[in-house]
Amino acid sequence: MLKLLNTILIGLSTGAIYSLMSISLVLVWRSTRVVNFAQAGQAVFSTYIAYEVSLRTGNFWLALLCAVLSGALLGAFIDFFFMRMLFKHVTSGPIRAIAPVVATLGLLGIIRSAVGYIWGVEVKPLEPPVSTDGIRIGSEVLPFSTYDALILLIVFVVLMILTFIFQRTSLGLSLKASAFSPEISRLSGVRVDLTRTVGWAIAGACGAIAGVLATPTSLLSPNSLDILLVFGFVAAVIGGLESMLGAVVGGILLGLGVTFIANYVGSTLVFLSAFVFLIIVLLVKPAGIISGKRSRNA
Amino acid sequence: MMGNTTRKRAILASALLAITGLFASALPAQAAEVGVTAKEIKLGITSPLSGRVAAVYGKVPGAMNAYFQHVNDNGGVYGRSIKLISKDDAYLPTSAVAQTNQLILKDKVFAIVGALGTANHLAALRSTNLSGRGIPDLFVNTGFSGFADPKKYKTTFAVLPSYRMEAKIMAKYIKDNLPGKKIALIVQDDDFGIDAAAGFAQAGLTFEKTIKFPVGRDTAADAQGWITNTLKPANIDLAIVFATTSTTAALLGTSAALGYRPTSGWMLGSVGGDSNTLIAGRVPLAILNGAIGFNFAPDPQDPTDEYVAEFKKIYAKYVPGSTFDLTVLQGMNTAMLTVQALRAAGKNLTRKGLIAAIKAKGSTFASAGFTPLKYSNTSHVGYNGYWIGKYSATGALLPIDGKRTIYTTDSGSGAVKVITSSRAKLPKDGLPTNK
C-alpha cells in the first residue's frame, strides 16, 4: 500500500515536468506543424540564464522569471528568423514533413554548442526555492517534497493561464484560428505570422519553466534536458498533439507509467517501456488520448 | 525517357566528382618511425568532449595536455616536445572508430594514450587493429578488465584497476569487517555491472537486493523509488553504489532529502566516488560523511600529498579556472606515466621499443598511485588494487584504518592480498628523469 502511494507520488512530480515540456511542444506543433527538437536547447539555454541569475541574486523566483523571458524571446527569435524563412522555401510533398524536423535539430546543435562554449561542459547546480526534503508523516518520509508540491502547483497555474489566454482573449482566438485554418484567418484579418511567433514565444516560456523546475533535483549541463525532450514528445503524442489538456494528461500518464515500470519491474526497462506504452495507446487510439474535434474546443 | 538517363548519368558523374574530391589527399612522406621527428612526438586520444558524458570525462584531454605542456616547457622528452591530438568521439563507438582512424591514418600519431570508454575503445581497437599494426595503445581509461589481455591486444596497456578487482576487494572488506549484514547493490546496467557482478560472484558475496539502472536515466526520480520502495522496506545495512559520479550524486542527494541512510552506511565505487564532483552536484556533506570509498590514487583534496600538490599547481597554471578533481588527477597521472614510458624507450624512439620498455620497466614508474603497477612481459595490467577510505566531515577520503593499507588482487580467481604501500617519491618538479 505504501509502495503504491510512494510510486504514485514519484510519478506525479515526474509527470508534471513531462507535461510542461509536452505543452511547449504541442504549442509549437499546433501553430506551425513542426516537431520542435530545438526546444531541448531553448530550455537548456533559459535554464543557464536562470543559473546565472540565481548565482548572482540567490533569488529563485527572479531566476525563473528571467528564464521565462529569455525562453519566450528565444522562441520568438527562432520563429522569426528561421521558421518563417523555412516555410517560404518549403512548399509541399514529403519534404514538408521532415525538413522542419531537421532544421530544428540543426538549431538544437547550434544552441548546444553555444551553451557549451559559454558555460563549459562541467555540471552546474541550481538551488531550489523551497525544501526538497521528503514530507514527514509520523515515522514515514514520503518521496514527495514541498518542492514537488510546488512543481504540481506551477503546472496547474501554467495550464490555467494558458486556458485563459486561449479561451478568453482575442490573442487566444487568433492563435487557435491560425493554427487550424491559416488561410481563412488571414482573410478575416488575423496577422497569422505574428500570431505564430507569439505561439513560439509562449512555447519557449513553457519549455524554460520545465527546464528550470527539472534542474534543482538533477544537474545542469548542455545535454541535461535531452531525455526530458524525448519524454515530453512521447507525452505530447500520447495526449494527441493538439490540446494542452492532452499534453498534461499525456505527461502525467507517462510519468506514472514510467515510474510504475521503474518501481515494479525495474529501472532498466524504463526507456523501452515508454515505447511500449506509446504504441499501446496509439493502437487503441491512433490520434492520441484527446484527439479529433474535442481538442479543437479545448 | 532517354533524357532521364542522360540526366542520371550527369548526376552520377557529379557524385563521383564529389567523392574523388574527398578522396584526393596527398600521400605522406615516410619517416623513420611514424609520429616521431627530431622535435616532436605526436600522441592521440579519443574521448567524449561533447554529448551526455562530456560533463564527467570532458576534462581528461585537457588535464593530460597540461602535464605535457609542463614537460615541454622544461625540455620535453630528450628534446622532443609532446603534441597531444585530441578527438571528440561523443562517447559513440562509430565515432571512436572513425576518430581513431583519423588519428592513426591521417594525423599519423605515434601512439594512442588514455582512450576513454569501454564499448567505444573496444570497437576502435577491433576495427582499426591497433594490435596488428603495432600501434601502442597506452593506459586505456576504463576499468573494464578485458583490455589487459596481451594475447588479444598486444599493444594495449590498462592502467586503472578493473571493476572486477574493485568488486573482489569490496567483498573481502565486507566479509572481514561487516559480516552478516544485509547488503544491497545499485549498479549501472552496462560493462560496470557485468564486470562487477563477475567480481562479486567470484568472491561469493550475495545481495539482499540488486538494483540495476540504465545509462543515461535521470536518476533522482528513480532513486526515490529505490530508497522508499526497496532499500528501506528490506532494512538494508549497507548499500554499494557502482555508478558514475552524476548517478551517485543523484542517489546520495535523494537519500539525504528522504532522511535515509543504510544502518551501516553507503559504500561508493571509485568511479563515482570523487567528493569534489559529488559536492559540486549538491550532495550534502552530512550524507557523504562516514561513507566508505575506494581509491588507488590520493584524494584530490589531500593537500599533504606531494603528487596532488604538484599536479594542482601545474593544472592551475595551464588550465586556469578549472576545478582540480579526480578525473584531472588521473589524467595527469596517465600523462606522467606516458612521459616515463617514452623516456624508458630511449632516444631512438620506436613503437616496438616503447612497448618493450613498458613491459620491462613499467612497474617501476613513479606515479601518484599507491597500489603497485603490474606491467611485465606477461601482464598488461596497471594498478591492481585499492586502499579503502572513509569520507570525512569535509568530504575528504581518509584511510579507514589510518595507515592506508593496500588491497591487491587480479581480475581472475586470485585471492585478495593485503600489502603496505611503497609509493615512489615524486620526481623533482614532477619531471621524470628515469631511463
Added chain:
Amino acid sequence: MPKKLKVRLSLFILLGWVLLLLGDRVDELRVYQGASIAVYAIAIGSIVLLTGYSGQISLGHGALMAVGGYVAALASFEFGVPFWAGFILAALFSGMFGGLLGIAAARLSGPYLAGTTLALAVGLPSLANQFSILGGEQGLYFDIGMPPAILGESFTQYKWFYWIASLAALIVFFLLSNLLSSRYGRTWRGIGSNETAVALSGSNPQRLKIVAFTLSSALAGLSGALLVMTISTASPSAFPLALSLSVVTGAVIAGVSSLKGVILGSVILVAIPEVADAISHRVGDTLRISSTLPGLIISVLLVLAVLFTPNGPGENLRHLLHKGKSHK
C-alpha cells in the same frame, strides 16, 4: 523496357568499376570512409524509400539498423554462419521486425509515427543489457575474417570492408531503382502525395505503406549489419538516437524525394565531421573550441542547407543540370 534495364545495368557496372578503381587509388583512411559512405548510402536510401515514396516518417531507423547489426553479429558469433549469409539474415529479420512495426505504423499519421519511432530508437538499444547473449554494453565481436588470400598480401581489411559495402550498395540501388521506376513504384509515390487517388485507382494504400515500411526496414537492417562490420562490434551505444537523426538528416540533404542524391547525402555525413575538425583546429586549440566548434559548424551547415535548399542540395543540383541541358 528491357532496353532501359540494360542501360541501367551497364550504368551500375560502370559505377562499380569506377568505385573499384577508386579503392585502389586512395589511402586507407579514404577507403575506410568509402565503406562508411556506402553504409550510410543504404541507410539514407531506406529513408528515401520510406519518406520520399510512401510519405511515412521515421525518426527511429537506428533501431532497425540495430536489429540488423545484432542479427548479423549473432549469426556469425553464436552460430558460425558465413558473414554474407549474416547480412542476408540481417535484412530478413529487420524486414520482419519492420513489417510488424509497419502494420502499426500504417495506422499512424506523420507526427504520431515520428513519436513512436523516436521512442523505439531510445528504448530498443537498452534491451542489449537484458539478455546476456547480446553481450551487454561491450557488445558482440563481429569479425568477417581476413580478405580472401587470392586478393593478395597488400589487400587490407578496410579495402575488404569497402568492397563488401560498395557491392551491397550497388546491388541495393540497382534493385531499388528498378522497383521504383516500375508501375508499383509510381503507385507508391502516389501515396506520398495523394492517398485517396491511390485508393480510387484500385490499390490498397495501407498495404502499400506496410510493404514500404518492411522494405525500408530490411535496407536499414542491412546497413546496420554493414555498419557493425566496419566497427567490428555490435554494441548498444553504436545505435544511439543520434544515428537515427543523422540518417534522416542525410536524407534531407540528399533530397528526400529521389534516390539520386543519396551518395551526396552520405558523403556529406562522413566528410563533415572531418571538415569541421580541420576548421576548428585552424581557429584555435583550446578545449572549449575543439569541443564545441565542430558541432557548431555541422549544425550551421545543416540549418543553412535546409533553409536555402529545403528540397535538398541534391535536388537543386538536379534542377541545375536539367536547366543546363534544356538550354542546349
